[in-house]
Amino acid sequence: MSAPNHGDIDHVSGQGTTGHEWDGIKELNTPLPRWWLWTFYACILWAVGYWIVYPAFPLITGFSKGIAGYSSRGAALAEIDSVRARRAGEAAGLASASLAQIRSDPRMLEIALAQGKTAFGDNCAPCHGAGAKGYPVLADDDWLWENSLEEMAQTITHGIRAATDDQTRSTMMPAFGKDALLKRDEIAAVANHVRVLGHLEPAKGANLALGAKIFADNCAACHGAEGKGDRTLGAPNLTDAIWLYGSDVAAISATIHNPRNGVMPAWGDRLDPVTIKSLTLYVQSLGGGR
DSSP, X not given: OEEEXXXXXXXXXXXXXXXXXXXXXXXXXXXXXXXXXXHHHHHHHHHHHHHHHSOOOBXXXXXXXXXXXXXXXXXXXXXXXHHHHHHHHHHHHHHHSOHXXXXXXXXXXXXXXXXXXXXXXXXXXXXXXXXXXXXXXSSSSOOSSOOSHHHHHHHXXXXXXXXXXXXXXXXXXXOXXXXXXXXXXXXXXXXXXXXHHTTOOOOTTOOHHHHHHHIIIIIHXXXXXXXXXXXXXXXXXXXXXXXXXXXXXXXXXXXXXXXXXXXXXXGGGTSOHHHHHHHHHHHHHHHOOO
């Protein structure tokens, strides 16, 4: 219970109490340290000054501007404008230089790779960074088309099977099963032959002789007699143990039956030439090239 006890002095500490007692327990009325009080008052004065100098109070139609005229939004926009102006000067150099010239100039290459990395994250990573089937890994030096700077820029600019660009890379693999060009057992046979080309074990009892004949008659024209592919056609190398859609018989058979014929957008109408140059150099740096 609490009982009033005004003017009481604690006999142990000699300090006055608040005048209340709870079950024999009294609360000392100890004043705050003087340094703490001065610090507290200084903070109050600082806050008042801050309210006067900087934007602080919301108003009916806006907010108090402060006598300094400072705006964090304005400061951020000014910084953005500064970065854009600096990049404009850098971009001018990249715009007038060829890909080979940029690659041979350490400073321009550094700028291009930094810009290319950012552009890749914004535009390319959703597919090429996913690691899922059907999305080519760009870090393994395995290329469907030529990997020179010019050819890579062509691919980025015009895309692959992009319906919006008449210069897109448009080669397609026939649908051997869907169009009844091969029977089911023939597809199984050639799928196992493809596994052999890729240094994988064929299924038990696979007709490899039939598979080799069907491959020579139907597939070698694009993939080559030894299955090493043709970069001028975008025909993948079947011997390098890199599989876009999977290496089991079912996955290979599915591709032969009805090819996936994936699509990549044509970035030429979305990205400026400098960004495409930067992307080209960045992508080549991931997986090599010439």
